[in-house]
Each structure stands twice: as C-alpha cells, then as structure tokens.
C-alpha cells in the first residue's frame with residue numbers, strides 16, 4: 339500500500355479490516371505514520387497531559403502459576419511479603435503529599451487480602467485522602483467480590499486479559515485458568531461502572547499476529563477505559579526463562595493502534611516498555627500513551643515484586659523520581675498532570 343493510502347486508512351480506524359490490522363501490526367515501514375496519527379488523536383482528546391498514578395505493590399503472594407511471571411506460586415526462589423494496612427496507608431500518605439491523586443493497589447492473587455480487608459482499605463484511603471481515586475489490580479475475583487469493592491468506593495480496576503485466544507491463553511497459563519473467565523471478569527467490572535482496564539502482552543511465547551488481531555476485536559466488544567500493553571520479558575525462575583523478550587517496536591505499534599481505535603482510553607507507558615528500551619517511556623508517549631505509574635511501595639519490597647528479570651527497581655526517593663519524570667515528559671513534548679485524571683467523558 340502506498341503512503342497516501344495508508345494515511346487515508348489511518349483516518350478511519352473504526353473500519354480497519356483484519357488485513358489492515360495485520361499490515362499495521364507487522365510492518366515497521368508504517369510505524370512512524372501510525373505513531374504520528376496516534377499522537378494527533380491523543381492531543382485532540384487529552385492535550386499534552388500525562389497522568390500520574392501512584393503504584394503500591396501490596397503483596398507478592400500469588401495462588402496462580404502463570405508461566406511467564408516471577409511471582410508464580412511455584413517459584414520457590416522468591417522472598418514473599420505482604421504490606422500491613424498501615425504501611426499501605428503510609429504509602430498513600432507520602433504520595434498524596436507529593437500531589438498524587440490516584441492510588442493503584444496491586445498484588446498477585448492473594449487470599450490474605452480478603453473482601454473485608456480490601457473494602458476496609460478502600461474506605462480508609464477514600465476517607466483519608468480527599469478527592470483521590472482508588473484503582474485495584476488484584477486479579478480475577480467473583481462477581482460478588484467485585485460488587486463489594488465497587489460499593490466500598492473503588493473507582494477503577496485493571497485486569498490485563500494478556501491474550502483473548504483460549505488456545506494461546508493455555509500456552510501461557512495452567513489449565514485451571516481460562517481466557518473466557520478473564521474476559522467475563524472484565525465484562526462484569528465494566529457492568530458495575532468500574533473504569534475498566536484490559537491489556538495484553540506483546541511478543542509472548544507462541545503469539546501470532548492473528549492473536550493480536552483477536553485482541554483488538556475483543557477490546558472492540560469490551561470498550562475498555564484503560565489499556566495496558568507491555569512486552570513479554572523473561573524471568574529466570576519460570577518455564578519461559580529461555581524465551582527472548584518482546585520487541586519494543588511491536589509494543590509501540592499496538593499502543594498506537596489502541597489510541598486510534600479507542601481514542602478516549604487512558605494508556606500507560608508501562609514499566610515493561612520502559613525496561614525494554616532506554617527511551618521506552620518517551621517512545622510510548624509518542625505512540626499515544628498518557629499515563630505513568632511511579633512506584634510508591636516501600637524501597638525494601640520493590641525488588642521483591644519481580645515479575646520479570648529486568649524490572650527496574652527505582653532506588654531513588656519518589657520526589658526525585660517524579661522530578662526526573664517531569665523532565666523526561668517535558669523534553670518529549672508533554673506535561674505531567676497530577677489531577678485525578680478520570681477517563682475522558684467519565
């Protein structure tokens with residue numbers, strides 16, 4: 339396809355055929371045009387704003403055994419931890435003092451954080467830190483549990499579907515997990531009024547372009563409010579230790595496609611994207627990402643939340659880290675916005 343035809347195609351993302359998606363996912367020669375158009379669209383909807391979310395990794399225990407993840411239950415080489423409720427509130431307090439207005443509580447699937455405890459935490463955070471949003475990223479739960487979280491005041495929920503194809507899902511997860519259950523959880527969350535985040539892992543073992551096309555079709559059904567995309571990166575104590583890490587440029591093309599097809603979504607420049615290229619953060623922003631999630635977890639536990647081997651372990655204080663982020667975001671042509679930053683139209 340010549341460049342003029344590609345430029346016209348990019349103006350009509352709702353009409354992308356599977357063949358169009360295949361071409362835009364696979365071909366690097368259209369990457370620059372794709373990213374330029376994605377950047378134009380993000381500026382139309384969100385201006386230059388890049389929203390900041392404070393990430394608190396509340397526990398690295400997990401009952402699941404995803405083949406790609408260093409926190410998997412079968413990994414016995416990891417030191418496990420759980421933050422106390424007081425420690426979690428303390429992390430929020432530090433973040434709030436720095437102007438952060440969204441707190442993301444993230445963990446593996448850990449039964450120790452039961453409904454009662456999570457609901458009490460949500461209420462406490464919402465009461466103590468006025469005007470803040472609480473995002474949960476605690477994995478698959480029952481409909482009733484999600485309902486309780488929502489009633490307690492949680493605003494958003496992140497649950498990456500990773501791959502929407504069941505056969506591919508089973509190459510990445512043990513048989514007791516399923517893509518159908520994951521997708522149902524996402525539809526449940528959406529139906530309850532959560533700002534709902536789906537997401538995928540690019541370059542995961544056994545992934546094909548067909549799988550990625552299916553992911554975009556699934557997201558067209560779900561209409562997520564947030565989309566997290568990161569490359570597969572190996573962890574030495576997992577069955578996928580020997581697979582090569584995913585390619586940052588495939589991440590950029592899928593981020594840009596997400597921005598075009600779902601223009602109102604909040605899209606993070608993920609830590610994994612940043613870890614896979616020295617300019618990963620800036621490139622992701624240029625491809626349409628508009629969220630950054632600095633780590634507010636205690637320094638002692640950051641290195642224990644090792645999803646993959648090369649995960650950065652920001653050693654500096656959050657204040658210094660935020661200063662650096664501000665400089666990098668500004669040098670890339672955008673500006674940090676510390677507001678609560680709900681999804682466009684919410």
Ligand code: SF4
Pocket residue numbers: 400401402403404407408409410411445446447477
């Ligand atoms: S990806 Fe999530 S659910 Fe799977 S093992 Fe890791 S922490 Fe657990």
